[in-house]
Amino acid sequence: xxxxxxxxxxxxxxxxxxxxxxxxxxxxxxxxxxxxxxxxxxxxxxxxxxxxxxxxxxxxxxxxxxxxxxxxxxxxxxxxxxxxxxxxxxxxxxxxxxxxxxxxxxxxxxxxxxxxxxxxxxxxxxxxxxxxxxxxxxxxxxxxxxxxxxxxxxxxxxxxxxxxxxxxxxxxxxxxxxxxxxxxxxxxxxxxxxxxxxxxxxxxxxxxxxxxxxxxxxxxxxxxxxxxxxxxxxxxxxxxxxxxxxxxxxxxxxxxxxxxxxxxxxxxxxxxxxxxxxx
Numbered sequence: 001x002x003x004x005x006x007x008x009x010x011x012x013x014x015x016x017x018x019x020x021x022x023x024x025x026x027x028x029x030x031x032x033x034x035x036x037x038x039x040x041x042x043x044x045x046x047x048x049x050x051x052x053x054x055x056x057x058x059x060x061x062x063x064x065x066x067x068x069x070x071x072x073x074x075x076x077x078x079x080x081x082x083x084x085x086x087x088x089x090x091x092x093x094x095x096x097x098x099x100x101x102x103x104x105x106x107x108x109x110x111x112x113x114x115x116x117x118x119x120x121x122x123x124x125x126x127x128x129x130x131x132x133x134x135x136x137x138x139x140x141x142x143x144x145x146x147x148x149x150x151x152x153x154x155x156x157x158x159x160x161x162x163x164x165x166x167x168x169x170x171x172x173x174x175x176x177x178x179x180x181x182x183x184x185x186x187x188x189x190x191x192x193x194x195x196x197x198x199x200x201x202x203x204x205x206x207x208x209x210x211x212x213x214x215x216x217x218x219x220x221x222x223x224x225x226x227x228x229x230x231x232x233x234x235x236x237x238x239x240x241x242x243x244x245x246x247x248x249x250x251x252x253x254x255x256x257x258x259x260x261x262x263x264x265x266x267x268x269x270x271x272x273x274x275x276x277x278x279x
Contacts, residue, residue, distance in 0.1 A: 026060030028274035029252075030154070031194050031216045031241030032094070034085055035067035039160075039169065042245045047089040050245060054093060057249055061274075062094055063154070065124035069099025070159070075110050083118035095278075097124040097154055102138035103131060111142070115149055121278055122152035124194075128171050129159065134178035143182060147189040152277055155179070157196040158219070159246070173199035176208065183211035190277055195219045195243060202232055209233035214277065216241025217255050217269070226259040226269060235265050239274045 032054075036045055044050040054062055064086055068078035079098040086094035098114035100107050100123050114120040123146060127134060134155075146153050157174040176199060183189060193200070193208065197219035200208070205215065215233065217226055218241045229238060242252035256270060 027058050027240055027270050029054065029059050029062040029242050029244065029249075030192060030239045030274050031218050031243050032062040032064045033067055033243075033246065034064050034082060034094075037067055037246065038071060043248075044245045047085050047094075048091075051089065051091050051093055053249065054244070055091075057253060059093065060271075062244075063097050063122070063274075063278075064090075064094045065097050065099065065154070065156075069124065070126050070129050075099050075101060075104070076113065079110065079114055079118060079120075083120065095122075096120050097122045097152075099124060099126065100142065101126075101130040101132075102136065102142040107138070107142065108145070111145060111149075111151075115151065120151075122154060124154040124156060126156045126159070128174050129156075133175060134182065140182060140185070143186055143189055147186045150188075152190045152192065154192045154194055156194045157199040159195065161198070176200050176204060179213060180204075180207050180211050183208070183213060190214075192216060192239060192241075192277065194241060197221060205233055209237045213237065214239055214273065216243075218243035218247060218252055220255055224259050226255050227261060230261070230265060235268050236273060238269050239277070240270050 034047055036042070044053055064082065066078055066082040068081065069075060072078045082096045082098065086096040096118060098110070098118060098120045100110045100114065111123070114123060127139070132139060143153065155174070157176060159171070162173070176193065176196065179191070183191065192214040194216050195218055196215055209215070214237050216239050217229070220226065220229060222228065226238070240252065240256065242249045256266065261269070
């Protein structure tokens with residue numbers, strides 16, 4: 001729910017009225033998913049309407065995975081459809097992140113197609129939905145290949161709050177502890193942990209940030225959540241992510257608006273950190 005007095009009608013504005021500033025800056029949303037969630041109807045199921053909503057809110061780039069890449073066995077088709085949607089319907093805003101499951105025998109071919117056929121700059125992994133842990137040897141092989149290919153890797157810690165899950169699809173939180181060692185073993189690897197807040201303790205978050213893992217803000221809870229997170233981990237490790245359309249975009253938008261951040265911190269979280277990761 002929007003707080004009283006907060007206006008969501010215009011695009012994202014960071015420094016309205018600040019001397020020397022235009023008062024606006026674009027957002028890079030690192031956590032968007034296309035397609036249909038199988039357990040309930042989400043808002044804006046059609047890609048053009050979703051893109052129009054994001055543009056209205058001032059988003060200039062959105063990194064998109066697909067629900068088909070989570071639930072479908074045919075990842076070849078899921079990734080091809082994701083790339084097509086982003087290209088045909090994304091209007092220059094959507095950037096596709098392909099799904100690869102290292103437990104499948106053809107995962108290396110899937111990764112190759114993501115890079116060479118679909119020209120995807122990164123991957124989005126779903127360990128707890130695809131049935132493996134982060135200490136799985138096949139995952140380390142995948143991450144090593146991703147580092148050599150200079151791919152950005154997003155790891156989804158959660159998709160749905162465990163209290164809201166269907167009894168037919170009980171999925172545990174991701175155990176992110178092994179990621180610390182993986183990052184140390186692959187120093188050039190770039191990783192963003194998505195929807196991590198309920199799965200990662202503050203101590204582990206500090207360890208992961210020290211190992212160069214980045215974190216999105218979609219599942220942060222409590223007043224001043226972004227400002228509080230900056231007290232725990234460097235602002236350079238935090239990126240804007242909304243988990244749209246699973247969450248209302250305005251939820252993440254408000255997290256930035258209600259936090260007391262400096263100009264440099266706001267620009268880092270909203271745009272600069274994500275741009276640097278994808279450069």
